[in-house]
Amino acid sequence: xxxxxxxxxxxxxxxxxxxxxxxxxxxxxxxxxxxxxxxxxxxxxxxxxxxxxxxxxxxxxxxxxxxxxxxxxxxxxxxxxxxxxxxxxxxxxxxxxxxxxxxxxxxxxxx
Amino acid sequence: xxxxxxxxxxxxxxxxxxxxxxxxxxxxxxxxxxxxxxxxxxxxxxxxxxxxxxxxxxxxxxxxxxxxxxxxxxxxxxxxxxxxxxxxxxxxxxxxxxxxxxxxxxxxxxx
Numbered sequence: 001x002x003x004x005x006x007x008x009x010x011x012x013x014x015x016x017x018x019x020x021x022x023x024x025x026x027x028x029x030x031x032x033x034x035x036x037x038x039x040x041x042x043x044x045x046x047x048x049x050x051x052x053x054x055x056x057x058x059x060x061x062x063x064x065x066x067x068x069x070x071x072x073x074x075x076x077x078x079x080x081x082x083x084x085x086x087x088x089x090x091x092x093x094x095x096x097x098x099x100x101x102x103x104x105x106x107x108x109x110x111x
Numbered sequence: 112x113x114x115x116x117x118x119x120x121x122x123x124x125x126x127x128x129x130x131x132x133x134x135x136x137x138x139x140x141x142x143x144x145x146x147x148x149x150x151x152x153x154x155x156x157x158x159x160x161x162x163x164x165x166x167x168x169x170x171x172x173x174x175x176x177x178x179x180x181x182x183x184x185x186x187x188x189x190x191x192x193x194x195x196x197x198x199x200x201x202x203x204x205x206x207x208x209x210x211x212x213x214x215x216x217x218x219x220x221x222x
Binding site: 031033040041042043044045048050056058059090097098099100101102103104105 | 115142143145152153154155156159199201203208209210212213214215
């Protein structure tokens with residue numbers, strides 16, 4: 001099993017550009033999550049999904065969108081990138097909604 | 112508001128020392144407490160604790176939860192330089208799906 005994979009590993013965006021961060025898991029987990037981690041801070045939940053077709057907002061959803069058309073994939077969309085979205089983004093999945101397993105992260109810089 | 116507080120924020124020890132990391136949490140409708148290790152990449156899962164007084168062990172690492180006092184500790188004995196990392200504590204609740212993370216304890220083990 002590859003576990004949770006994320007692409008790209010790094011990305012630099014200009015203000016106002018859009019992009020999609022990809023996340024795929026091969027463990028057949030129903031629960032999937034997107035977090036962002038800023039320096040010196042804990043992880044903050046952006047969006048989560050409890051199954052295909054079901055998504056909901058987390059603590060910091062503004063400026064982001066998600067979709068969950070399959071169990072495996074949970075892409076995160078940034079529509080109009082802003083410097084405040086410079087962060088490391090982690091995708092995670094869980095079999096139970098309890099313990100979560102994280103992908104390697106995407107480091108995003110918005111200039 | 113649910114809150115997870117870790118202490119100390121940072122710690123420097125010598126190889127061979129024993130360390131204790133602390134996590135206190137104020138969450139309503141508590142379900143579980145989790146510990147993760149993060150070394151410059153994705154957090155990796157260490158332990159999940161749901162019952163008070165039961166110690167979880169994995170090699171030199173162990174953790175215990177006090178549900179009454181809303182407190183958990185992570186012990187690392189005979190520390191090695193490879194234990195250098197940020198250790199994250201997170202709580203989950205029955206009414207939600209997120210991990211509520213603390214800011215982490217940064218541990219540096221010197222030779």
